[in-house]
Amino acid sequence: MIYEFYTNDDISTETAGRKSTLISKSNNLPISKRFMVMTIREAYELFKTTFPGTNISRTKFYNNRPKHVELSSKLPHNMCVCQYHANFSFLLEAMFGIFRMFPSNFRKFLRKVCCDETNEVCMRNECNKCIKDITDAFVPLIYINQLEELTEWKHWRIVDKRIIISYTKGPITDLINELESQLPSFKQHTYVKLHTYVKRTQQKYFQDRKISIKQDEAVLQVDFAENYRLLNQNEIQSAHFSYSQVTIFTCVAWLHNCTRSFAITSDQLSQNKYDVYCFLQLIVKKLKEQNAISKLFLFSDGCASQFKNKFILSIIPFFKENLDLTNFEWNFFATAHGKGAVDGIGAVIKRKIWQMVKARNIVLNNAHDFFKLAKNNINGISILYVSSTYIKNSTAFLSERWANVKSIPGIKSNHYFSFLNENELEIALTADSAKHKIYL
Secondary structure, X not given: OHHHHHOOOOOEEEOOOOOOEEEOOOOOXXXXXXXXXXXXXXXXXXXXXXXXXXXXXXXXXXXXXXXOEXXXXXXXXXXXXXXXXXXXXXXXXXXXXXXXXXXXXXXHHHHHHOOOOOOHHHHOOOOOOOOOOHHHHHOOHXXXXXXXXXXXXXXXXXXXXXXXXXXXXXXHHHHHHHHHHHHHHHHOEOOOEOHHHXXXXXXXXXXXXXXXXXXXXXXXXXXXXXXXXXXXXXXXXXXXXXXXXXXXXXXXXXXXXXXXXXXXXXOOOOOOHHHHHHHHHHHHHHHHHHOOOOEEEEXXXXXXXXXXXXXXXXXXXXXXXXXXXXXXXXXXXXXXXXXXXXXXXXXXXXXXXXXXXXXXXXOOOOHHHHHHHHHHHOOOOEEEEOOHHXXXXXXXXXXXXXXXXXXXXXXXXXXXXXEEEXXXXXXXXXXXXXXXXXXX
């Protein structure tokens, strides 16, 4: 129970860097490090709330932290932090610095201001009972006369097309007003996208699907790993700045009786809709060779250039027919919250390859060399190769099919998509929200 809690994506996040892996003592295989996204004290409080009937002391909880789960204090430089959470956390940090009884993080804060964090009405800001007046709810009376004193807080903003951290100075009342103005957008930001609600609901649906897989079902999470740079251990200076790259498309498939990991390597660097179609089709075909799969539940981030666009979603009916599936639904995680086991696959492969390149002075000139080395030396991951020529030849028919594809209303704000037939699409804010039919 404690192990599963620590490795839950709400408690810790898996890293994608090639240096962030350990060797498991149980099976001598590499395992990706995870970093806690909260302090261990906060995790213990959440553990007690989640499992109220469990009598586990704080010491036992601390001592049973898995070795590959690092404390939040060791979290490395993170380039994938969600801007909505970051800016809101900056405001809470500033308030906590002034009022020590103020909730120190957004989880505690939301529990205080929301009647029910799992209630869509509350998270849509449509509940009259939820707290909206921060001063009245949190500021002690003895501080009321001090609200005009100056303070400072940080926030991410765009300056000259660059995103930077800036500082704002102003009276405490301005800080409170900013917090009150961001509270609705934190729960419900652009295009009525309930960021926190969507994050939690989609993650919960993802976890529930994985633990209740039926014999004819498969749950897939897919993503593109960061491209691997084909560097050599000893190279001249000019070669360092004219390197080739390898695309790595990763997938974890949870089946009724096992879990399989895939990595497709390619010299095609575009990472566009044609690549996604080709890679997905290959993986599903591989799965169906040994498993009688008829229902597919796909999860990914919402990158518009790769996954969340009208072109990819429009081929779901074609996938269903071509791959003999009775159900195929695509679920998207909330913005900047799509990390998971797939990130570990890319990290393991890149780390292993780079170790061999350094130790054996192996020269990799192209993506196919990378593929052969990985396939022959990495266990536990099905490593495949798809050339750019194969992609071009296999997807030529899609250009004509996509020429007149219709726009999908609500594609930006919704996170659940499932075609009932070729022209009838079912969409929803989340997998647990009310479904709406769209005729295309």
